[in-house]
Amino acid sequence: MNAEALTPPPMPGDAAALIADMGAQARIAAKRLAQTPTADKAAGLVAAAAAIRARASEILAANADDMAAGRTNGLSGAMLDRLRLDEGRLAAIADAIDAVAALPNPAGTEIDRVTRPNGLMMSRVRVPLGVIGIIYESRPNVTADAAALGLMSGNAVILRGGSEAVNSNRAIHAAFAAGLVEARLPADAVQLVPTQDRAAVGAMLRAQGLIDIIIPRGGKGLVARVQDEARVPVLAHLDGVNHLYIDADADPAKAAELAVNAKMRRTGVCGATETILIDRAYPAPLGIIDALVAAGCEVRGDGAIATLSPHVEAASTGDWDTEYLDAIVSIAMVDGLKGALAHIDAHSSRHTDAIVTEDISAAERFLSEVDSAIVMHNASTQFADGGEFGLGAEIGIATGRLHARGPVALEGLTTYKWLVRGSGQTRP
Known part of the structure; x- marks a missing residue:
């Protein structure tokens, strides 16, 4: 030709x-x-x-x-x-x-x-x-x-x-x-x-x-x-079963804003967060749920999350491995950073996972131990995009x-x- x-x-x-x-x-x-x-x-x-x-x-x-x-x-x-x-x-x-x-x-x-x-x-x-x-x-x-x-x-x-x-x-x-x-x-x-x-x-x-x-x-x-x-x-x-972990030392206002943006900015992109993990010691889990619900997101949670709000539906086993690409998020309570790392290791698709925390040592451990292509600290997973990385496109x-x-x-x-x-x- x-x-x-x-x-x-x-x-x-x-x-x-x-x-x-x-x-x-x-x-x-x-x-x-x-x-x-x-x-x-x-x-x-x-x-x-x-x-x-x-x-x-x-x-x-x-x-x-x-x-x-x-x-x-x-x-x-x-x-x-x-x-x-x-x-x-x-x-x-x-x-x-x-x-x-x-x-x-x-x-x-x-x-x-x-x-x-x-x-x-x-x-x-x-x-x-x-x-x-x-x-x-x-x-x-x-x-x-x-x-x-x-x-x-x-x-x-x-x-x-x-x-x-x-x-x-x-x-x-x-x-x-x-x-x-x-x-x-x-x-x-x-x-x-x-x-x-x-x-x-x-x-x-x-x-x-x-x-x-x-x-x-x-x-x-x-x-x-x-x-x-x-x-x-x-x-x-592969698909983006991406996690946002909210550590005990996360700033509540920052955590709520990041959770909403990571999930709801564009729900159909592969960088959208699909599962949010919240440390049991985090002081304001209901604020995360309320912010997501107010943004129009359906929340599915484990037993601990479901007790916090009538707006939460019970999560099924399959929810933790689902890329919704929709205004749906699954939320689980975990026992600290160790629990978050274990959950991510079991369910992540190795695409993009993020931690929200003001504890630098926890952030560095998360960045080091999470085995995904993109690992973030205090940033929305929606930045998982070649243009945002300065690559022009992907x-x-x-x-x-x-x-x-x-x-x-x-x-x-x-x-x-x-x-x-x-x-x-x-x-x-």
Whole structure:
């Protein structure tokens, strides 16, 4: 496919052939991007952001169609919130692309260098991963974020969005591709799978040699399928069963404000708090409950919490492992920091967990012992976002232990290679 082609090739007879064709074109584009100067890639992103702004009415009309279909199909309020675009959110999408364009490009940077006793000079240099397959649900902003981060880091991306956002994704992708063509960059660097056939997902997962890594972003079902079926490496973004622990030495006003913001600012984002843990020695637990109820949140609590307020419903065993993505929170009383750590260890999805306390030693122990991708002190878990980390945008929050962890942005989309420079050394 040449740079002028903005429409995908005709759908072949089977998904494997489609993905093979897209993968081959992506591989060519990735090789070109790896040699493209950073300034040229930045110019392409600026042009893509401008194209999205120029086509705002088209994108919002496409999103309105998706929203209407979502309501008809019974999407939850949280899912509709993730799907919804308005002028402000679309402007933020374009601004995020511009922000990525302004960031330093990690590809080509030297990590470290050493000269061995035999005179060999060895260095590690960051390089792009190659071709990245991204499978995601609901959020149309992922189309732009993934495209921008992939391009700037020198990777080609193959995007497969969820059916609930199909019109929004196509409109955003068309605008982005138009910007690349205007900047004389390969449109095949950012491709959107042109079918919602689930077989295309399976073909991506089996595309060894064409796709270098798969990044799933969605619910447990999607991530589980990707991890079970993938024949290429997977960088998983799992659900956010996030905790806010209110220590005995927390400031009551600060604790109530953080609890409401962490849960209710946007309930449908993966950084939303789902479980609040309160130290039995904390003096104002009812204030936390009342603040949440006043904000419109349903509270489910254990026995100790339920005795404090008639507004609390009894929590079930499953509540402690649930990502509600809704105005619902579970609250449990725990025996101090030790009890909080034990509960988090048993129920956290290793995404984001926070402590509210004025006791610095307790905070430092929490930061040290909680094994999550993001651990916070006296801050809302809603800050679990690549933009808030100064990364411009993110593809997702990686919750595993290998390669990248936390917000995955430019650096997370690179690996490294060793460069060895000698002067004729031979090994004895």
